[in-house]
Amino acid sequence: xxxxxxxxxxxxxxxxxxxxxxxxxxxxxxxxxxxxxxxxxxxxxxxxxxxxxxxxxxxxxxxxxxxxxxxxxxxxxxxxxxxxxxxxxxxxxxxxxxxxxxxxxxxxxxxxxxxxxxxxxxxxxxxxxxxxxxxxxxxxxxxxxxxxxxxxxxxxxxxxxxxxxxxxxxxxxxxxxxxxxxxxxxxxxxxxxxxxxxxxxxxxxxxxxxxxxxxxxxxxxxxxxxxxxxxxxxxxxxxxxxxxxxxxxxxxxxxxxxxxxxxxxxxxxxxxxxxxxxxxxxxxxxxxxxxxxxxxxxxxxxxxxxxxxxxx
Amino acid sequence: xxxxxxxxxxxxxxxxxxxxxxxxxxxxxxxxxxxxxxxxxxxxxxxxxxxxxxxxxxxxxxxxxxxxxxxxxxxxxxxxxxxxxxxxxxxxxxxxxxxxxxxxxxxxxxxxxxxxxxxxxxxxxxxxxxxxxxxxxxxxxxxxxxxxxxxxxxxxxxxxxxxxxxxxxxxxxxxxxxxxxxxxxxxxxxxxxxxxxxxxxxxxxxxxxxxxxxxxxxxxxxxxxxxxxxxxxxxxxxxxxxxxxxxxxxxxxxxxxxxxxxxxxxxxxxxxxxxxxxxxxxxxxxxxxxxxxxxxxxxxxxxxxxxxxxxxxxxxxxxxxxxxxxxxxxxxxxxxxxxxxxxxxxxxxxxxxxxxxxxxxxxxxxxxxxxxxxxxxxxxxxxxxxxxxxxxxxxxxxxxxxxxxxxxxxxxxxxxxxxxxxxxxxxxxxxxxxxxxxxxxxxxxx
Numbered sequence: 001x002x003x004x005x006x007x008x009x010x011x012x013x014x015x016x017x018x019x020x021x022x023x024x025x026x027x028x029x030x031x032x033x034x035x036x037x038x039x040x041x042x043x044x045x046x047x048x049x050x051x052x053x054x055x056x057x058x059x060x061x062x063x064x065x066x067x068x069x070x071x072x073x074x075x076x077x078x079x080x081x082x083x084x085x086x087x088x089x090x091x092x093x094x095x096x097x098x099x100x101x102x103x104x105x106x107x108x109x110x111x112x113x114x115x116x117x118x119x120x121x122x123x124x125x126x127x128x129x130x131x132x133x134x135x136x137x138x139x140x141x142x143x144x145x146x147x148x149x150x151x152x153x154x155x156x157x158x159x160x161x162x163x164x165x166x167x168x169x170x171x172x173x174x175x176x177x178x179x180x181x182x183x184x185x186x187x188x189x190x191x192x193x194x195x196x197x198x199x200x201x202x203x204x205x206x207x208x209x210x211x212x213x214x215x216x217x218x219x220x221x222x223x224x225x226x227x228x229x230x231x232x233x234x235x236x237x238x239x240x241x242x243x244x245x246x247x248x249x250x251x252x253x254x255x256x257x258x259x260x261x262x263x264x265x266x267x268x269x270x271x272x273x274x275x276x277x278x279x280x281x282x283x284x285x286x287x288x289x290x291x292x293x294x295x296x297x298x299x300x301x302x303x304x305x306x307x308x309x310x311x312x
Numbered sequence: 313x314x315x316x317x318x319x320x321x322x323x324x325x326x327x328x329x330x331x332x333x334x335x336x337x338x339x340x341x342x343x344x345x346x347x348x349x350x351x352x353x354x355x356x357x358x359x360x361x362x363x364x365x366x367x368x369x370x371x372x373x374x375x376x377x378x379x380x381x382x383x384x385x386x387x388x389x390x391x392x393x394x395x396x397x398x399x400x401x402x403x404x405x406x407x408x409x410x411x412x413x414x415x416x417x418x419x420x421x422x423x424x425x426x427x428x429x430x431x432x433x434x435x436x437x438x439x440x441x442x443x444x445x446x447x448x449x450x451x452x453x454x455x456x457x458x459x460x461x462x463x464x465x466x467x468x469x470x471x472x473x474x475x476x477x478x479x480x481x482x483x484x485x486x487x488x489x490x491x492x493x494x495x496x497x498x499x500x501x502x503x504x505x506x507x508x509x510x511x512x513x514x515x516x517x518x519x520x521x522x523x524x525x526x527x528x529x530x531x532x533x534x535x536x537x538x539x540x541x542x543x544x545x546x547x548x549x550x551x552x553x554x555x556x557x558x559x560x561x562x563x564x565x566x567x568x569x570x571x572x573x574x575x576x577x578x579x580x581x582x583x584x585x586x587x588x589x590x591x592x593x594x595x596x597x598x599x600x601x602x603x604x605x606x607x608x609x610x611x612x613x614x615x616x617x618x619x620x621x622x623x624x625x626x627x628x629x630x631x632x633x634x635x636x637x638x639x640x641x642x643x644x645x646x647x648x649x650x651x652x653x654x655x656x657x658x659x660x661x662x663x664x665x666x667x668x669x670x671x672x673x674x675x676x677x678x679x680x681x682x683x684x685x686x687x688x689x690x691x692x693x694x695x696x697x698x699x700x701x702x703x704x705x706x707x708x709x710x711x712x713x714x715x716x717x718x719x720x721x722x723x724x725x726x727x728x729x730x731x732x733x734x735x736x737x738x739x740x741x742x743x744x745x746x747x748x749x750x751x752x753x754x755x756x757x758x
Contacts, residue, residue, distance in 0.1 A: 067421075077757060080754075081754055082750060149574075149577060150581065150584065150585065150588075151584070151588075165573075167572065167573050167575075167576065168576075169573075169576040170572070170573040171575075175576070255576070256524070256578065257523065258575070258576060259522070259575040259576055259733065260730055260734065261730070271390075272724065276390065276393060276724045277720060277724040277725065278397075278414070278415065279721075280401070282757075
């Protein structure tokens with residue numbers, strides 16, 4: 001009788017215990033702990049990135065005085081502007097050229113550093129990272145003085161060899177060359193350090209096997225090193241492409257988009273239109289135009305990585 | 313243990329006194345009885361110049377019992393533009409904010425009208441110049457108060473010795489200190505010949521063709537001298553006109569005598585050009601001269617600031633006005649207007665002009681003959697003609713008389729200097745005009 005009387009309680013207790021244990025098991029799950037620990041950062045990102053992103057989307061749908069909803073009217077307007085297409089072209093030239101050279105230089109330098117004996121390698125790694133560690137706004141100011149229209153240190157040096165003066169920032173093509181050069185200088189160390197890490201993780205046995213098979217230097221690079229580094233190359237390229245497309249400081253300090261708008265990229269032109277020209281909605285639309293371009297690049301690169309992951 | 317009893321009378325008296333104190337408390341003038349006021353002033357580049365405005369504001373605050381907070385916001389890195397944009401978006405911020413040239417018009421819907429205050433100031437100080445009226449008013453309503461701090465004329469600053477030696481021009485005779493100008497011969501043709509002579513002499517005129525304001529302002533004044541405008545006051549396109557063609561042709565000839573890298577110049581390039589002694593003339597307020605006085609005294613003592621050369625349609629000089637605006641959402645508009653009144657009194661303006669070494673330029677007609685410009689040296693009288701004391705030239709701004717919101721785009725995008733550079737680099741005149749017309753059509757979006 002007593003047992004029977006106790007039955008419902010026991011069931012409730014068992015249910016509560018089950019609930020408790022399931023909660024405990026959820027809390028003890030690694031993924032839950034990871035989520036909870038990342039939650040402050042997620043909230044921070046939501047506040048500082050997601051909210052401004054949606055606010056920018058909202059701004060891009062307003063008219064110049066921000067009093068009226070115009071839908072995609074700002075984009076429609078931009079598509080008819082000659083300067084906008086010049087900016088699109090230049091942003092692509094700037095980002096693709098700079099990323100290609102950063103990757104190439106990073107790859108070459110990483111090999112050089114990898115071949116330095118371990119004892120002296122740390123010193124070289126530290127020195128080669130300096131351009132990447134200095135805030136670009138500061139280092140670009142130094143470059144500005146080197147390229148200064150009237151007092152260029154480069155031109156002064158070149159004059160001893162009877163060369164120049166070169167209009168580093170005064171001629172459209174030289175100005176493009178200058179901003180890309182500085183971007184490469186700043187960004188190449190990032191590629192170098194990533195590639196160096198990837199090189200160190202390539203098993204020596206693979207090179208030994210290749211050597212036994214009679215592979216030459218180029219074949220070792222092509223058939224061993226590059227396949228082993230493909231994922232890291234893809235990820236660094238994607239990351240750098242995003243950062244380079246969104247670059248602002250180097251172009252702003254060095255040329256401010258000139259001469260004749262020939263070095264403007266999305267961010268600098270968005271600033272010119274939005275802040276200097278007091279047309280915030282149009283500025284927001286210019287900067288948002290980067291999103292689809294980068295999204296397409298990201299889809300292709302990440303799809304390639306996951307495909308290779310599945311194959312592995 | 314004794315316990316003091318509160319009588320009924322004592323209780324009533326205490327209650328009455330407490331009530332009276334609580335009711336009257338808000339009306340008692342304490343140290344900051346009139347509330348708080350936050351001000352965002354432009355951070356003056358002249359060392360010590362901020363102190364003059366701080367002192368004026370503090371004296372006013374002391375008298376009016378207002379707690380004031382002043383932030384000095386630099387224009388370097390466009391910080392002041394970013395602050396204005398952020399406050400306009402957030403609808404929160406300073407009660408008074410310094411606004412450069414085009415910004416009052418850009419935010420006119422969000423600014424407190426200043427007609428009452430401006431009426432009084434105009435009675436006291438005289439009429440503001442035409443450019444300030446153009447920039448500070450919309451539909452007959454003053455939307456900001458003209459600030460002397462930061463306002464300037466970007467006229468020629470010539471090297472006396474080099475102009476005499478290479479161009480045979482005595483700028484001191486054209487613009488004698490303490491006297492009206494005798495500059496009838498100082499025309500754009502003379503200017504071009506002088507530019508050529510100085511170029512041959514190895515000291516070219518330092519006029520930039522970049523996209524920053526110094527470059528655009530010079531182009532604007534030269535365009536005005538030919539009667540050339542890209543858009544008229546009604547918003548009609550006037551790009552393909554003979555006046556614009558003449559201005560472009562003139563500029564093409566002038567560019568041949570300017571430094572080859574002028575297309576990449578920013579607002580510091582011309583200053584460096586003068587201070588380093590490489591050029592015979594630049595277009596600038598006396599900031600370059602002031603730096604030369606500190607760093608290259610031998611250059612400074614040869615500098616003479618004077619009027620613009622005249623063109624077929626008159627003599628125009630670029631005037632760049634700064635303003636103080638109060639947001640419509642400001643919490644203490646009355647106090648804001650009161651301090652702006654204090655800052656716009658003749659003695660306060662003179663104090664600020666003196667603190668800036670004569671750089672700041674009030675817009676009011678009665679305040680263009682202050683002692684500071686007569687006394688600054690070396691050489692004595694070098695700044696006498698800087699404030700246009702004899703109304704010898706019309707003060708203008710590039711891209712005017714277009715409606716200000718369109719003009720701001722023409723100015724910011726440096727359409728004038730780009731046109732000049734494109735044409736000078738070999739682009740056909742009509743192609744340049746077609747490009748400029750397309751740009752201006754885009755600027756008309758609302």
